[in-house]
Every structure is written in structure tokens, then in C-alpha cells.
Amino acid sequence: MNKKVMAILVPVVSVLIALAISTVIILLIGKNPIDAYGALIKGSFGSKQAIADTVIKTTPLILTGLAVGFGFRAGVFNIGAEGQMVMGALIAATFASNFGSLPPLLAIPLTILIAMSVGAGYAAIAGFLKAKTGAHEVVTTIMLNWIATYFASYMVTGPLKVGSGTPKSPEISDSCQLPVLMKVGAIEMSAGIIIAIIAAIFMYILLNKTTTGYEVKAVGFNPYAAEYGGISVGKNIVLAMAISGALAGLAGATELMGVHHRFLGELSGGKGFDGISIALIGQNNPIGIIFAAFLIGALRTGSNEMQFIGVPKHMVMIIQGIVIFLVAADRIVRTIMIRKRVEK
Amino acid sequence: MYAVEMVNIVKRFPGVLANDHVTVRVKKGEIHAIVGENGAGKSTLMNQLYGLYHPDEGEIFINGEKVVIRGPKDAIKLGIGMVHQHFMLVDTLTVAENVVLGSEPVKGLNFDMKKARQEVKELSEKYGLFVDVDAKIEDIPVGMQQRVEIIKTLYRGANIIILDEPTAVLTPQEVEELFEIMRKLKNDGKTILFISHKLHEVMEISNRITVMRLGKVTGELETSKTNPKEIARHMVGRDVVLRVSKEPHEPKDVIFEIKDLVVKDNRGLTAVNDVSFNVRKGEIVGIAGVAGNGQTELVEAITGLRKIESGHIYFEGKEVAGFTPRQLRELGMSHIPEDRLKHGLIEEFEAYYNIILGQHYRNPFANGAFLNHNNIFKYSEDLMEEFDVRPRKIDHLGGNFSGGNQQKLVVGREIRTNPKFLVVAQPTRGLDVGAIEFIHKQILKMRSLDVGILLISMELEEIFSLSDRILVMYEGEIMGEVKPEETTIEEVGLMMTGHRIEEARRG
Ligand SMILES: Nc1ncnc2c1ncn2[C@@H]1O[C@H](COP(=O)(O)OP(=O)(O)OP(=O)(O)O)[C@@H](O)[C@H]1O
Ligand SMILES: [Mg+2]
Numbered sequence: 001m002n003k004k005v006m007a008i009l010v011p012v013v014s015v016l017i018a019l020a021i022s023t024v025i026i027l028l029i030g031k032n033p034i035d036a037y038g039a040l041i042k043g044s045f046g047s048k049q050a051i052a053d054t055v056i057k058t059t060p061l062i063l064t065g066l067a068v069g070f071g072f073r074a075g076v077f078n079i080g081a082e083g084q085m086v087m088g089a090l091i092a093a094t095f096a097s098n099f100g101s102l103p104p105l106l107a108i109p110l111t112i113l114i115a116m117s118v119g120a121g122y123a124a125i126a127g128f129l130k131a132k133t134g135a136h137e138v139v140t141t142i143m144l145n146w147i148a149t150y151f152a153s154y155m156v157t158g159p160l161k162v163g164s165g166t167p168k169s170p171e172i173s174d175s176c177q178l179p180v181l182m183k184v185g186a187i188e189m190s191a192g193i194i195i196a197i198i199a200a201i202f203m204y205i206l207l208n209k210t211t212t213g214y215e216v217k218a219v220g221f222n223p224y225a226a227e228y229g230g231i232s233v234g235k236n237i238v239l240a241m242a243i244s245g246a247l248a249g250l251a252g253a254t255e256l257m258g259v260h261h262r263f264l265g266e267l268s269g270g271k272g273f274d275g276i277s278i279a280l281i282g283q284n285n286p287i288g289i290i291f292a293a294f295l296i297g298a299l300r301t302g303s304n305e306m307q308f309i310g311v312p313k314h315m316v317m318i319i320q321g322i323v324i325f326l327v328a329a330d331r332i333v334r335t336i337m338i339r340k341r342v343e344k
Numbered sequence: 345m346y347a348v349e350m351v352n353i354v355k356r357f358p359g360v361l362a363n364d365h366v367t368v369r370v371k372k373g374e375i376h377a378i379v380g381e382n383g384a385g386k387s388t389l390m391n392q393l394y395g396l397y398h399p400d401e402g403e404i405f406i407n408g409e410k411v412v413i414r415g416p417k418d419a420i421k422l423g424i425g426m427v428h429q430h431f432m433l434v435d436t437l438t439v440a441e442n443v444v445l446g447s448e449p450v451k452g453l454n455f456d457m458k459k460a461r462q463e464v465k466e467l468s469e470k471y472g473l474f475v476d477v478d479a480k481i482e483d484i485p486v487g488m489q490q491r492v493e494i495i496k497t498l499y500r501g502a503n504i505i506i507l508d509e510p511t512a513v514l515t516p517q518e519v520e521e522l523f524e525i526m527r528k529l530k531n532d533g534k535t536i537l538f539i540s541h542k543l544h545e546v547m548e549i550s551n552r553i554t555v556m557r558l559g560k561v562t563g564e565l566e567t568s569k570t571n572p573k574e575i576a577r578h579m580v581g582r583d584v585v586l587r588v589s590k591e592p593h594e595p596k597d598v599i600f601e602i603k604d605l606v607v608k609d610n611r612g613l614t615a616v617n618d619v620s621f622n623v624r625k626g627e628i629v630g631i632a633g634v635a636g637n638g639q640t641e642l643v644e645a646i647t648g649l650r651k652i653e654s655g656h657i658y659f660e661g662k663e664v665a666g667f668t669p670r671q672l673r674e675l676g677m678s679h680i681p682e683d684r685l686k687h688g689l690i691e692e693f694e695a696y697y698n699i700i701l702g703q704h705y706r707n708p709f710a711n712g713a714f715l716n717h718n719n720i721f722k723y724s725e726d727l728m729e730e731f732d733v734r735p736r737k738i739d740h741l742g743g744n745f746s747g748g749n750q751q752k753l754v755v756g757r758e759i760r761t762n763p764k765f766l767v768v769a770q771p772t773r774g775l776d777v778g779a780i781e782f783i784h785k786q787i788l789k790m791r792s793l794d795v796g797i798l799l800i801s802m803e804l805e806e807i808f809s810l811s812d813r814i815l816v817m818y819e820g821e822i823m824g825e826v827k828p829e830e831t832t833i834e835e836v837g838l839m840m841t842g843h844r845i846e847e848a849r850r851g
Binding site: 209210214215217218221222224225226227229230231 | 693710
């Protein structure tokens with residue numbers, strides 16, 4: 001079957017299967033699935049506030065999904081999006097609390113640039129180690145994640161600490177905060193979502209329209225042939241990691257500048273790891289990643305509403321888990337399809 | 345009694361009808377050859393017998409019983425084994441480990457290595473399949489890798505063995521050994537399906553022949569009642585000349601030269617030992633030799649893929665040792681690599697991206713940072729037309745072309761860069777007779793355009809019919825230089841086995 005059709009079909013079928021299985025589970029715990037899904041949809045899209053909340057949850061997931069997805073397309077498995085996001089946000093926060101005198105037009109791009117460069121540089125360490133010594137990026141990025149996490153908690157409990165309670169850094173200057181697109185009660189939806197969508201378009205163009213995209217893909221697919229074709233394998237591994245890390249750093253920037261306005265532990269909160277699932281569901285395709293991030297973002301936002309009518313919140317974890325399992329194991333789906341054809 | 349019957353098999357790929365109502369019947373205990381042009385659908389047919397693809401229409405009978413083969417597991421259960429056109433071994437495992445992979449003998453909870461080694465040894469002795477059970481795959485020559493693949497099928501109890509172009513990568517000596525093994529297998533009651541483009545091999549080893557063309561069967565022949573000419577006519581639909589004629593051509597200045605070159609192989613052993621020679625514009629210098637005598641390392645060193653230990657490489661008089669492949673390409677060097685799947689192609693890339701590999705960053709394929717897809721598509725269409733790459737679809741994935749068409753794609757790409765110096769390694773490996781004729785003509789055309797050409801080939805016939813000078817390589821050294829019209833195949837053969845030219849001349 002056509003590859004492109006499969007790339008869309010597999011995630012969609014997986015979501016449908018996951019919903020079917022959850023329906024059975026909901027029935028088994030004695031609730032009405034229609035009510036449960038109704039609540040889920042109401043909770044994620046039912047009101048202005050719900051929509052704003054969903055968008056806010058989706059934004060960083062798009063960016064970390066792009067980070068990991070870009071890596072996959074270039075043949076590197078960047079498990080370090082979490083660490084790159086933390087480092088990007090932390091360093092940017094440090095500078096951005098002193099940007100009060102700059103106009104927003106300058107302060108915002110500058111803060112974003114800092115977060116992205118730090119993310120890129122931090123990821124490039126793993127790329128460099130792979131290119132020079134062959135150390136596998138899965139191992140090195142996991143190690144770098146720990147370093148980032150501990151370094152950040154040292155900074156917010158020590159040098160950067162402000163106030164009491166949750167360890168946190170000082171608030172960033174007003175001029176560094178992203179403009180608010182929609183305000184509902186206490187919820188402010190910032191322009192972060194626009195940045196995320198621009199990043200997706202950027203990734204699409206980079207991968208499909210530029211020589212850089214051609215080279216990183218070539219190295220990812222077949223390093224021997226790439227080298228034969230005059231493409232430097234080492235340089236492109238470092239570059240691929242750096243671009244991936246820059247996207248993760250950008251996720252840190254939008255969370256910092258659009259949501260929390262300061263660095264604190266929950267800023268990353270595993271979103272870097274979520275990027276792996278999102279990239280998988282989105283089949284490493286920028287548009288697919290946007291949809292996947294929206295799916296997960298909406299599920300998470302809506303789960304509270306579902307809880308109210310007595311269906312445990314964890315239901316959405318089950319749905320998410322099944323989708324990821326099925327997409328990752330899309331061979332299984334494919335085999336089932338082929339079997340059907342053979343038996344006919 | 346038929347061991348295998350494939351009846352009215354139809355297999356379609358997007359835009360390609362790979363098998364069009366194909367019927368093949370193979371008798372028990374015979375060696376049945378399947379021949380046909382590149383892309384005729386031979387591998388596709390065999391892959392369906394082995395369960396890798398599933399027929400869209402048609403039926404398969406094994407030993408008279410109708411079967412549905414869902415995957416290789418089913419095929420193995422039915423006693424079918426396959427050695428693929430491109431090997432499928434794990435480089436970093438040993439011979440014994442590769443053989444038992446997927447059906448490992450166990451002792452308690454542990455993998456029983458001793459038993460595995462023992463069984464592999466017994467099998468290899470029974471059929472004369474000499475292998476070093478403890479060697480790693482990456483360290484052994486292709487001929488031995490192939491024997492490992494055969495042992496693997498036997499280990500899993502195969503009675504029907506499919507060999508897809510087994511001889512394409514072998515030396516004449518190794519081909520003889522393979523045939524010996526095939527005869528032993530046949531005497532033992534095994535049925536063999538054998539694919540080859542070399543008609544003399546088919547004549548020598550097979551009992552019956554099925555000829556395919558453009559997805560259809562065009563002939564079923566008894567080997568004893570036919571001849572290569574008739575087979576070729578069924579294959580191509582016309583008479584083919586099996587040898588191209590070479591016009592005399594006066595070579596010009598030296599374009600390429602190496603001096604005292606020393607290169608090591610992956611294990612750190614000296615593979616190229618103090619080699620010096622030059623190539624002039626408009627001249628074809630052939631390097632003959634049994635595979636594994638340093639040719640691979642020599643080519644990699646020349647083309648910037650492997651670093652040299654000592655010595656000099658000159659391009660148009662300028663030292664280029666240590667240059668990257670891109671720098672060398674920009675100077676006007678082009679390279680047709682011996683292993684098209686490792687170096688030559690990116691299987692996941694569309695044909696058009698494969699066609700620009702090496703020039704992808706330059707005009708007209710890129711303007712600055714951006715690819716110019718219009719130009720890329722146009723160029724690819726022209727190139728595929730000129731080199732008759734089939735199917736003529738520029739968005740067909742590199743890995744989905746038949747072996748021979750992959751080769752045409754690579755050859756076309758390298759020739760169309762208008763190089764000044766062309767390094768050609770095994771250019772016609774896996775090609776059908778028509779395509780060989782075509783590629784040879786292209787190489788000779790380059791020579792008439794004053795391109796310097798270094799040709800590395802295991803096919804002595806190819807070396808003799810194309811080269812102006814022949815260098816013979818043995819264990820990393822040059823045994824001597826001869827002119828094709830002043831030497832004989834026997835003399836070169838002696839040099840290939842380690843006799844210096846003076847000794848060989850004395851006879
Ligand atoms: N997986 C695939 N997807 C799409 N097309 C394919 C695929 N595999 C083979 N084809 C097409 O089917 C046709 C038959 O290919 P096949 O590999 O069977 O040829 P072949 O006879 O083995 O040729 P060769 O001698 O060059 O190996 C070719 O046109 C090829 O491009
Ligand atoms: Mg084939």
C-alpha cells in the first residue's frame with residue numbers, strides 16, 4: 001500500500017482502536033462511555049477557557065515533538081529534549097530577568113534566541129560525542145538530562161532562588177513576556193502556539209526543500225552512501241542534534257515567556273519525554289506532530305471534566321498508551337491487513 | 345512430480361506489474377534456472393515463494409499441495425530456503441551464530457553454542473561448504489558469506505533452495521566451487537531454483553530454464569536442447585551482441601597517478617602495499633585480481649573514503665591525498681562503487697534524490713540553501729530515459745528498483761557528471777546482457793571523450809575487452825602490467841594467483 005496513505009492511516013486507526021478499547025473499559029467499570037467521552041470533549045473544547053487550556057497544553061508538546069521528530073528524520077534518537085528544554089529555559093530566565101530596559105521587539109527575540117542556542121549547544125554535545133567517539137546519543141542524552149535537571153534545581157534552590165515555597169527563579173521582565181492572544185479569567189493564552197506552528201512550517205521546509213535537509217536525511221538513512229556523496233557524516237550528526245536541541249530549547253522559551261514567566265521545576269515536567277510519544281504518533285511529520293500534540297493536549301485537558309462524572313482521569317493515560325503502542329507496533333497493524341488480503 | 349508449482353501468479357506494485365500471470369513448474373531434484381532482463385520480475389517471484397511478498401492473484405503448490413505462504417516462517421516450515429541477491433547476515437556475529445539465529449538450540453535457559461558450532465560443522469562438511477565457524481561475518485570474503493547463507497537454509501531443513509543471483513559476486517573459482525556444492529545438494533535430492541544473468545553458467549548447471557521478460561514467462565526450455573543464443577532471444581526479444589568492439593584511441597597526458605601507496609584494511613592489516621601506477625586521459629586501465637586482494641581498499645583510498653598510511657596521490661599533477669570525497673568530485677573525479685547498496689544508493693530516497701547525490705548542493709540542483717526540484721525532476725527524467733532505468737518513475741524508491749536497475753541508476757549518475765577521471769568498480773555486476781553491452785559502450789564513449797578511466801573488475805572478460813592496459817593485483821601488490829592484445833587469459837590468471845609477470849611469462 002502507498003506509504004503516504006499508511007502514514008496517515010496507521011495513527012488514525014490506532015486512535016480508533018484505542019477509543020474502542022477504552023469504551024470497553026469504561027463499560028466494565030459501570031459507566032456510560034457516551035457520557036465519559038462527552039465530558040472529555042466538553043472539558044477540552046466545551047468553553048473558551050477549555051479551548052485556551054488545551055492550546056496552552058499543546059504548545060510545548062508540538063515543539064518537543066518537532067525536536068524529537070526532526071532527530072528521527074536525521075537518524076538520531078534525541079532522548080534529551082527534556083534536558084535541552086530545561087537548560088534553554090533556565091539560562092534564558094537568568095538573562096531575561098534583566099531585560100527590563102529593552103523594548104519587547106528586541107527583548108522577545110533575544111530571549112528566544114538565547115533559549116534556542118543553549119538548547120542547540122547542549123544537544124550538540126551529544127552529537128559531537130557520537131561523531132567523534134561513536135558514543136550512542138541515547139546514552140549521552142540521558143546523562144545530559146540528569147545533569148540539566150540537577151543543575152537547574154541547584155540554581156533555583158541556590159543562586160537564583162527567590163521567595164519561599166516552591167524553588168523558583170525571579171520573574172522575567174515584562175518586555176520578555178509573549179503577547180497574550182486570549183484571556184479567560186486567570187488563564188492567559190500566549191502567542192506561543194503561533195511560534196510552535198511557525199516552527200513546524202520551518203521544519204517542513206528545512207527537511208523537504210533545502211540542501212541541509214537533504215544531507216541530514218542522507219546521513220540518517222545511509223551514512224556510507226552519504227560520505228560517498230561528499231556529505232560530511234560527523235558535521236551533519238552534530239548539526240541534526242543541534243537543530244533538534246534548538247527546537248527543544250524553543251519549547252523551554254515558550255513555557256518561560258508565555259506561561260510561567262519564571263523558571264521552576266514544573267516548567268519542563270516531562271514534556272521533553274512526551275515529545276518522543278508525539279513524534280511517534282505524528283510519524284515524524286511536522287503536520288502529523290501538530291495533530292498528535294493536539295490530541296494529547298486535549299485528552300489531558302479534558303480528563304478533569306471526565307473525573308467529575310466518575311471516570312478516572314487515568315483513562316486518558318490508557319488511551320494515550322494504547323495509541324503509542326499501536327503506532328510503534330504498526331507492523332502488527334500492517335500484518336493484520338496483509339493477512340486479511342491473503343486469506344481472501 | 346513437481347516440488348514447486350507457481351500458477352498464474354500476478355503481483356503488482358504501485359505503477360508496476362512485476363509478475364503478469366507467471367507460471368513456473370519445478371521438478372523435484374532438478375536445478376531450475378530462471379533468467380530474464382533486469383526488472384523482469386525474477387526476484388519478486390522468488391520473494392513470493394519465500395513469503396516475503398504475497399501474490400495478488402495465483403496459486404502456489406508445494407509437492408502437489410496447495411499452500412498459502414504468509415511469511416518466511418511458513419516457507420521454512422514447508423522446507424523452502426532462500427539466499428537473497430543481497431545477503432542478510434549480521435556483520436558483527438560469527439558464522440555459527442548467524443546460522444542458528446532465529447532457531448537457536450537451547451540448553452535449559454541458555455543458548456547452546458557448542459551444539460550450534462557442532463551442527464554447523466557437520467553440515468558444512470557434508471556438502472563441502474567450507475567455512476570458518478568462529479569467524480565474524482565482516483571479516484570473511486563474500487564467497488564464504490554466501491556459503492554461510494546456504495548452510496543457514498540447510499540448517500533450517502530446506503529441501504527447496506532458492507539462489508537469487510548467487511554468482512554475481514563470486515570469482516570464477518568460487519563459481520566452480522558453488523556449482524560443485526549445488527551438484528552435491530541435487531544428488532542429495534534437493535531442488536534448486538537458480539537465478540543468473542550469465543548464460544554459460546545456466547547452460548552448465550541447470551536442467552531446465554524458465555525465461556522471463558517484462559513480468560511474463562516467455563519460454564520454458566530444456567537446457568540440453570537449447571543454446572545461449574536462443575535463451576538470449578527469449579530474454580530480450582532480439583539478437584544481442586555479446587561483445588563490444590573497441591576503436592583504437594591515442595591516450596593523452598597523465599590525469600591521475602599514485603606513488604608508493606600503502607593502505608590498511610579495517611582490521612589494521614596492510615591491504616595495499618607500495619602500489620604505483622598512472623592513468624592517462626582517454627585511456628582505460630584495468631585492475632584484474634581475485635576479490636579481496638586489496639582492490640576495495642585501493643578504490644576507497646583513491647576516492648577519499650579511506651585514509652592512506654603513506655604514499656602520494658596526484659590528480660592533474662596536484663597532490664590530493666587526504667582530500668574529502670567532495671573535494672575530489674569537484675576536481676572532476678567520479679566513482680561507480682562496487683557495492684551499490686552500501687555506497688551507491690540510499691534505499692529510502694526516491695530515484696531523483698539518488699540521481700543528484702554528490703551534486704545535490706550545486707547548480708542547477710540547488711540555488712543557495714534551497715533545492716531546485718524542477719531542475720532535479722527534469723534531470724532525473726532525462727537520465728532515467730538515457731540509461732533505460734526501469735520502471736521509468738522518478739519517485740520510485742531506490743530500494744524498490746531491481747538490482748540491475750539500481751546499478752544503471754548509479755552508473756548513469758556518475759557518467760552524467762562529465763568527469764575527467766572515472767573510477768569504475770564492478771560496473772556490470774548483476775546486469776543482464778543487454779545492459780552490460782550498454783554500459784560497456786558508455787565506458788568506451790567516455791574514453792573517446794578523453795576521460796581517464798580506472799576499471800576494477802573480477803570479470804576477466806570485461807577487463808580484456810575494455811582495458812588499454814591491465815594491472816594484476818595480488819595480496820595488495822601489483823604483479824605486473826600487460827596489454828590485452830599481448831597477453832592471454834592464462835597468463836593473467838597465473839599473475840592473479842601470485843606469480844610475477846616474469847614468472848608467468850616463463851610459464
Ligand atoms: N518493493 C517494491 N516496490 C515497488 N516496486 C518494486 C518492488 N520490488 C520490485 N519492484 C519492481 O518490480 C519489478 C521487478 O523487480 P525484480 O526485483 O523482481 O526484478 P529482477 O528480475 O529480479 O531484476 P534484476 O535482474 O535486476 O535483479 C521492477 O520494475 C521493480 O522496480
Ligand atoms: Mg533480482
